[in-house]
Amino acid sequence: MNALQLQLEDLQQAFAHDPSPSFAERKERIERVVAMIDKYEENLCKVVHADFGNRHYVETRLTELAMVRQAAKYAIKHLKSWMKTRDISMPMHLKPSKAWAQAQPKGVVGIISPWNYPIQLALIPAISAIAAGNRVWLKLSERSPRTSGYLATIIGEFFHPLELCVTTGGEDVARDFSELAFDHLFFTGSTAIGKRVMRAAAENLTPLTLELGGKSPVVINHDANLADAATRIIYGKLINGGQTCVAPDYILIKHELIPELKDALVKAAETLFTDPSELTHPIDQEQLSRWQQLVSDATSKGAQVSPLLPESENRPFTPVMLTQVAPHSLVMQEEIFGPILPIIGVSSQEDVIEFINSKDHPLSIYWFGKDKKALRNLISKTHSGSVTANDTLIQAGIEQIPFGGIGASGMGAYHGQAGFDTFSHLKPTLQVRGLLGIKAWMGSKLAHPPYNKTTERLLRWLS
DSSP, X not given: OHHHHXXXXXXXXXXXXXXXXXXXXXXXXXXXXXXXXXXXXHHHHHHHHXXXXXXXXXXXXXXXXXXXXXXXXXXXXXXXXXXXXXXXXXXXXXXXXXXXXXXXXXXXXXXXXXXXXXXXXXXXXXXXXXXXXXXXXXXXXXXXXXXXXXXXXXXXXXXXXXXXXXXXXXXXXXXXXXXXXXXXXXEESOHHHHHHHHHHHHTTTOOEEEEOOOOOEEEEOTTSOHHHHHHHHHHHXXXXXXXOTTSOOEXXXXXXXXXXXXXXXXXXXXXXXXXXXXXXXXXXXXXXXXXXXXXXXXXXXXXXXXXXXXXXXXXXXXXXXXXXXXXXXXXXXXXXXXXXXXXXXXXXXXXXXXXXXXXXXXXXXXXXXXOHHHHHHHHHHOOOSEEEESOSSGGGGOTTSOBOOOGGGEEOOBSHHHHHHHTEEEXXXXXXXXXXXXXGGBTTGGGOSSOOHHHHHHHHHHO
């Protein structure tokens, strides 16, 4: 802990020496992130593959490296406009006074990143924090040790540790890290660990962004194209082996459509993931055991299991769908984070809304159908971090769309300008001026005591 505290003090001193980096400095640091992944792209794919036991290089390029490049490109393109002062409209009685807000760096930002997307979930928030002018300190996950270790090495090659530094280590290091007095702490991970981070940060009143998970439902309306919906659901569910915070967690669909949906899901899975090498493995034995436990628990309580893909010795776990799932099954109580897809039958749209609202607010809701009125009704009567109609996952890859949860699925948002604003203090300034230069009509002057008829007239006018 003493070593961590000393490192924080060094970062704080570095920030105090240069508390408002120029556009050129910020841009150059972001460009270094891109240069780093460009130089070591092949090696990054290799270490991620080694951590997972199997993850196709294309998947890593698509879901990690391309997203980092996109975030960097978008930030550089818009950074000048984000850094500009933002005019604030003044009430009539205070004109010609002026007010504006200036985005100011917060200071030293701590980022605790997870193992499931160990590159982009570390570097994209880092890009936002750098764009906002901060010094950044990453705590990388111990469950992806090869990737974390390699990232630490190459970041050390491209960045001075007082610009962007890295710490690795286990749960004890993460705990001590979260107890430091950062100017902002950003955490991505499970809701359970998020609560611990929040308690630790509270000791220093550290501002927090929590990007958590939750059970993101898929709602299939009666007028949806089931074949198309199944393809998009399978892609969202099985990419990265289901180890995605915004992966579809379970499906809500009318009872009578379940048999047709099951056939469509199997067909989609066999079309998209016919090659076993293109299905990512569980990150470790602990994750595999948890998937097996979820299925075993569900079947012990009456669930019916149907494979989505043929069994293969090249897959440590065969993706499955579950029907007739008991509400008290673990698979319906916990975020699945794996290739297990419960299908829940409902009778009406009201049942759908009631079911979603009976659980914690999800990170995302996915809706498939054509009836715009039904979609608007779902949006207005449920709470979630986001809603995506007729696709899955794609919202998380669009920099223009703020990414974040609500309630148990998180607090705060990032990506694009939302990320810049998260790591900035939007400091307002008020410059008081008198009408026609007359000080008696300037700012609060008319409200000063002793109170008289002019004060009364002012009150009536303000009311």
